[in-house]
Each structure stands twice: as C-alpha cells, then as structure tokens.
Amino acid sequence: MADYYNEREQDSSTLWIKDTKTWNRLWSVEQSVSNLSHVIQSLNTSLQHAQETSKQVHQLQVAMDNNKNELMSGSAESMCCPPGWDEFGSSCYFFSRDSRSWNESRVWCEKRNAHLLILQDDKTWDFVTRRAVPLVYWVGLSDWRTGRWEWINQTPYTMERRRWEPGQPDSWTDHGLGPGDEDCAQLYYTGRLNDIHCSTAMRYICQKHGTHA
Numbered sequence: 001m002a003d004y005y006n007e008r009e010q011d012s013s014t015l016w017i018k019d020t021k022t023w024n025r026l027w028s029v030e031q032s033v034s035n036l037s038h039v040i041q042s043l044n045t046s047l048q049h050a051q052e053t054s055k056q057v058h059q060l061q062v063a064m065d066n067n068k069n070e071l072m073s074g075s076a077e078s079m080c081c082p083p084g085w086d087e088f089g090s091s092c093y094f095f096s097r098d099s100r101s102w103n104e105s106r107v108w109c110e111k112r113n114a115h116l117l118i119l120q121d122d123k124t125w126d127f128v129t130r131r132a133v134p135l136v137y138w139v140g141l142s143d144w145r146t147g148r149w150e151w152i153n154q155t156p157y158t159m160e161r162r163r164w165e166p167g168q169p170d171s172w173t174d175h176g177l178g179p180g181d182e183d184c185a186q187l188y189y190t191g192r193l194n195d196i197h198c199s200t201a202m203r204y205i206c207q208k209h210g211t212h213a
Contacts, residue, residue, distance in 0.1 A: 079210045082112075087210060088127045093117070094206040095131060102184040105138045105204035106152065114208035116140030116152045117187075125163075128205065129191035137187045138204035143169075143195075144183035169195035 081092035092114075100108060102116075109115050117139040119125055140152030149157040149169070165188055171181040184198035187205070 079212065081210050086131065088124070090210055092208050092210045093128070093131070095137065096203045096205070099201040099203055100138075101201055102138050102142065102198040102204075105206075106140070109204070109206035109208075112206065112208070114206040117205040117207045118151045118153065118155070119163075120151075125191075128187070132187055132205065133191045134189040136189050136202050138202055139185055139187050139193070140207075141185035141193070142183050142198065144198060149185075164193045165190065168193065171195065 079087060079090070081087045082094075085092040085094045087093075094109075094112075094114065096105070096108075106116050117128065117137070119128065119139060119141075141149060141157060142152075143149045145154075149159065151157055169182065169185070171183075182195040182197050184196060184200075185193050186196050186200075186202060188194040
C-alpha cells in the first residue's frame with residue numbers, strides 16, 4: 001500500500017514538472033507572438049511612412065518636370081529664328097548652300113541684319129564645327145582692312161594657333177587668283193581656320209541675335 005502512494009506521489013510530481021515546462025513553453029510562445037505582433041505593427045507603420053514619402057517624392061518629381069517643361073517652352077517661345085536658321089544660345093546661324101566670295105557673303109548676311117560668323121568661345125566653336133564639318137565655309141575674320149586679323153565687327157582677333165591649320169595663316173601669294181595675298185579666313189573641313197584669297201567662292205555662315213517672340 002505504501003508503494004502505491006509513493007508511486008502516486010511520483011506520478012503527481014512528474015505531471016507537475018511536465019505542466020510547468022508546458023506552461024513555460026506556452027508563455028514563451030505567447031511572448032514571441034506578442035513581440036512579432038509589435039514588430040509587424042512597427043513594419044506596417046514604417047511601410048505607411050515609406051509609401052507616403054514615395055508619394056511626396058513622386059509629386060515633387062512631377063512638379064519639377066512641369067516646371068522644366070514650362071521653362072523650356074517659355075525659352076522656345078521667347079527666342080525666334082527665321083526659317084532655315086539654326087538657334088544656339090542667344091543667336092541664330094545660317095549655313096549657306098550656295099557659294100560666294102568673302103565680300104559677297106558679307107553683303108548677303110548684312111542684307112538680312114546679320115554678319116559673317118564670329119567665333120569667340122569654345123561652345124560656339126563646338127556647335128559650328130559639328131554643323132559645318134566636313135564642308136568649308138567663310139567666317140567673319142580677315143586682315144584685308146588693316147593688315148591685322150580682326151572680326152567682321154572690327155573687334156581685334158587674338159591669335160590662337162590651335163584654331164588654325166598647321167602653318168597657317170601664311171599669306172600665300174602664289175595662288176593665281178589675282179593681286180593680293182590670302183586676307184580672308186575660312187572654316188576648313190577639319191574644323192580649323194585657314195587663310196585663303198577673298199575672291200574664292202565657297203559657302204558661308206551668317207550670324208545674328210535671335211528675336212523675342
């Protein structure tokens with residue numbers, strides 16, 4: 001009989017230990033679930049903030065694109081070049097298809113309130129050479145008036161050898177084109193300058209300020 005009670009007590013103790021372990025496990029699982037719930041809630045909140053931020057960024061991007069389009073549209077409307085002329089910066093450029101002497105080209109440009117091309121900055125050089133090469137054009141540079149190179153508007157020219165063909169200008173006289181040496185400059189097919197007799201017929205480039213619409 002005593003053995004029976006001892007066995008019952010041992011069984012009860014074993015059950016109590018098992019129940020305690022089970023309860024501890026259940027409590028641990030419950031805590032884990034609770035923690036996960038907090039994490040999920042936090043992630044949902046972060047996701048909502050991210051979605052709201054993304055929406056605001058998109059709205060800002062749309063506003064920037066609209067402003068950019070308006071600025072570009074306004075610029076296009078404010079600057080106007082005649083048909084057949086190319087716009088660059090604040091100027092209009094005409095690349096002829098017919099050929100004339102330097103002086104005839106000068107007159108043709110002036111009749112259209114323009115002048116032969118003046119090249120004074122790298123951006124204009126890049127624009128013009130991309131458009132002109134590999135053809136050859138007159139530009140508004142000569143030394144016939146004073147013996148010194150100057151632009152068509154009588155602005156003194158500062159010599160830049162890198163802009164000229166090697167060995168140029170050379171004022172060559174053995175050209176067989178009449179009296180005088182090579183007093184006028186052409187934009188050569190290489191995109192550099194070369195001096196040549198002013199009576200030579202070739203294409204030409206006119207330049208003038210764009211008008212505001």
